[in-house]
Amino acid sequence: MKTFTFVSVAAILAAFAAPVSAGQFEVWSDGAKGGNRTVIVSFAGDGHTQDAQADIAFDPGLEFVAASAKVAGSVCVELKGKNMVRVVPPSGAGSALSSKQTDYCAFSFRSRGGKAVAGTGLTVSFTECAGASGSSNCESNAIDVSEK
């Protein structure tokens, strides 16, 4: 399996940085060529979002292996039976979440039966960015790091 050093995510983001008009999830995958992959999900706030959530569907050709939180208090879980993982940063509890792109969750997957899965194999199916003025969708991107 390819080794994927996520320390570099911030640097990669810096290279692709753009003004953020809403909270934004980034889903970083190293497995565009199929096979096993590691996925990091990061989030950058917009100065208003206090709570955020992303539910990310994964290709049926992938098998969930493990999840870990990179920031204490984050929800990083598989939604069993749904081919989906969930990412929820810790609540801002009245304060806006950091606008600095921050890695919250790491997930690992392996391919079922060794078959390749095209692209990232990941689709952000639901997002929510909630603040004092209400809730709306967050922006999101699924990015194949191996192609950068």
Added chain:
Amino acid sequence: MKIKNLALATAALLGLVGAPATFACSIAAWNGTPGGTPVAGRPTDSPSVPRYSGQCGLRAATSGTFVTDNTPTAEAAFRARFYVYTGLTSGQAVVYRARNAANADQITVTYNQGSPGTFSFAIPGATAQTVPAITDRWYAIELNWAAAGTLTATVRGASGQGAAPAETVVNVTGGTAGGAIDTAQLGWVAGTGVASARGIVADAYESRRSTAIGRLCRADANGSNSVTAGDRTAITLELGGTLAAGQPDCNEDGNVSAGDRTCVTNLLAAGASCN
């Protein structure tokens, strides 16, 4: 089909449900003579009135305090759903009673305080059935009554910080056939007991002839009919004084607090939706 939505009549008529807390909580939707002086109010009122859903609840601090719905008319089949907060330190409270035109009881739901306490479900001519219940918690009560002399009661509440406990279903059978329902009363209808700080509180009453009603989406604080991270924000806002539009009391303890935000987080981690 009939729907009675407690304590938000004024708001609903004016289309203000979910709007800032500028309208008065009201029992105007209840067309029968109330017992005592039931208080429709908000958690932000003094004294505070907890609610399960929306902004308003109905508080009964003493026995004989209730609202009355005279909309039913000789109903041979009847369903009802309500939420009740079990605010007693001792004794008992009849929290719901349905009667026929001659004022004979057809359905009686009683909370008996104890360790643990119980809800008791009774119909004429049959042995009452009980379900365990603890003090100072919200419970959803669903009733399905038929004139043939049967009552099915479904109870769930006091959920705590995680997934809701399983619902408890009891069947009261062998009752006297031929009954009818012409009126319903909700609150602290009868019974002798001592109220806790809040007393008996009721909310979110609905009644129908035959269609199942179902529970509200617990922890859906912002009223989106789902449980998502945004519900945590709605709870945070309520802690700051802006009441949530949905069902923010995730742990069903009668207080909306930071613990309810943690409860929502726990549900999100468990992959729960409406629960």
